[in-house]
Amino acid sequence: MFIFIKIYIKTYGCNINNFESENLFNNIKYYKILQTKIFFLSNLIFLNSCIIRKNSQIKILKELKKWFFIKTKKKLIIILTGCMVDFENFNKLKKLKIDIIINDISIFYLNKFLFFFFKYKKKIFLIKKKKYFNLKYNNKFILIMKGCNHNCTYCVIPQSKGREIYFSYKYIINSLIKKIKFKLQDITLLGQNVNSYNFGIINFNDLIYNISKIKNYNRINFFSSNLFDFNNDFYYIYKNIKKISSHIHLPIQSGSNYILRQMNRKYKVVKYLKFIKNIKKIKFTTFSTDIILGFPNEKFYDFDFSLKIIKKINFIDIYYFLYSKRKNTISYCFKENEIKIKKFKFFIFNNNIKSNLLIFINKILKAYVIGYINNNIFIGKLDNLKLVFFEYYSYKIIGNFIFVKIIKIFKNIFLGIYK
Numbered sequence: 001m002f003i004f005i006k007i008y009i010k011t012y013g014c015n016i017n018n019f020e021s022e023n024l025f026n027n028i029k030y031y032k033i034l035q036t037k038i039f040f041l042s043n044l045i046f047l048n049s050c051i052i053r054k055n056s057q058i059k060i061l062k063e064l065k066k067w068f069f070i071k072t073k074k075k076l077i078i079i080l081t082g083c084m085v086d087f088e089n090f091n092k093l094k095k096l097k098i099d100i101i102i103n104d105i106s107i108f109y110l111n112k113f114l115f116f117f118f119k120y121k122k123k124i125f126l127i128k129k130k131k132y133f134n135l136k137y138n139n140k141f142i143l144i145m146k147g148c149n150h151n152c153t154y155c156v157i158p159q160s161k162g163r164e165i166y167f168s169y170k171y172i173i174n175s176l177i178k179k180i181k182f183k184l185q186d187i188t189l190l191g192q193n194v195n196s197y198n199f200g201i202i203n204f205n206d207l208i209y210n211i212s213k214i215k216n217y218n219r220i221n222f223f224s225s226n227l228f229d230f231n232n233d234f235y236y237i238y239k240n241i242k243k244i245s246s247h248i249h250l251p252i253q254s255g256s257n258y259i260l261r262q263m264n265r266k267y268k269v270v271k272y273l274k275f276i277k278n279i280k281k282i283k284f285t286t287f288s289t290d291i292i293l294g295f296p297n298e299k300f301y302d303f304d305f306s307l308k309i310i311k312k313i314n315f316i317d318i319y320y321f322l323y324s325k326r327k328n329t330i331s332y333c334f335k336e337n338e339i340k341i342k343k344f345k346f347f348i349f350n351n352n353i354k355s356n357l358l359i360f361i362n363k364i365l366k367a368y369v370i371g372y373i374n375n376n377i378f379i380g381k382l383d384n385l386k387l388v389f390f391e392y393y394s395y396k397i398i399g400n401f402i403f404v405k406i407i408k409i410f411k412n413i414f415l416g417i418y419k
């Protein structure tokens with residue numbers, strides 16, 4: 001039996017994929033594992049794919065070709081998981097020189113698949129469907145749900161990941177309790193549509209409320225949320241639960257109501273603005289967002305609305321992309337903007353983005369101390385996920401929440417004074 005695995009992990013896509021790849025080892029037993037960052041030194045390649053953007057899909061196929069070539073020269077096992085498995089033509093994938101093809105839910109059974117693969121020397125192709133699942137791993141990221149019940153016209157998630165499934169409430173709470181044992185205090189709840197969590201009678205607000213009851217646990221982040229799944233109770237939760245991070249990532253996608261309708265986003269800009277206003281009334285909160293540029297039928301005045309919205313809301317981070325059409329999406333058959341026009345819009349948008357981080361100067365912010373550079377410069381992670389550097393005299397501060405006054409900002413890095 002082959003028991004020594006030199007594994008090379010390549011991950012594309014979002015935090016959820018990173019989370020799955022990071023936790024891969026928790027699911028592999030019986031084999032001696034060594035992770036390598038150099039792919040040609042490995043004897044097992046694990047590819048966690050994402051095809052939300054066409055570019056990633058192209059890159060993945062290129063990457064696979066490279067590995068197939070190496071496979072002709074040496075013994076190499078290739079495992080493919082992620083969106084590509086659900087979204088690409090499965091029969092086509094099976095014909096490639098990939099040894100194990102499993103979808104993301106099946107990753108948790110990877111140990112078994114490896115066992116069968118080594119024992120019977122047969123390829124494994126499996127897509128496992130499951131409604132709810134319980135896991136035993138620990139990480140500061142906690143996946144609470146997967147999939148999406150919405151149908152944004154440009155998005156492949158509903159097709160690739162399927163409808164929403166939720167981790168059991170019991171599993172989430174139990175894994176948090178374990179994490180607290182390891183003094184991990186900063187956690188992020190993850191999900192494609194995290195705030196639509198709905199496990200039986202427990203919704204997202206209830207979940208946060210119950211998580212906040214756990215002692216010695218300080219900050220809760222969540223990613224990625226959508227406006228249409230917040231209800232009014234969230235304001236109450238946000239106001240009363242101090243542990244919720246004061247940074248929210250809230251994709252708007254466009255500043256034009258017409259384009260939002262074309263995207264089937266089910267809200268108007270005014271509702272988005274109202275939500276932000278209400279949240280900011282509760283406490284100092286920062287926002288980041290996603291914007292798609294050059295969506296089909298986007299006229300210059302629609303684009304201008306997007307420019308206006310970024311000026312109106314001081315987003316501290318904007319993730320903006322040129323629209324690219326994806327197969328099996330509703331917008332696939334929409335008439336696209338000319339590529340020249342899309343690129344021009346991207347150029348203009350890019351030049352209109354200015355750093356809004358200056359709003360933090362002289363603010364006193366909460367940071368979780370994650371380490372140090374030398375014996376008196378320490379590093380903290382702020383609610384807005386940026387790093388802050390500050391002076392202190394004792395290592396005991398590491399792993400604690402502190403307050404720092406921000407005095408300078410260089411690019412994305414903050415300098416602060418311990419308060």
Ligand code: SF4
Nearest residue numbers: 148150151152155157
């Ligand atoms: S809510 Fe998000 S994940 Fe769901 S369809 Fe829309 S863009 Fe895709």
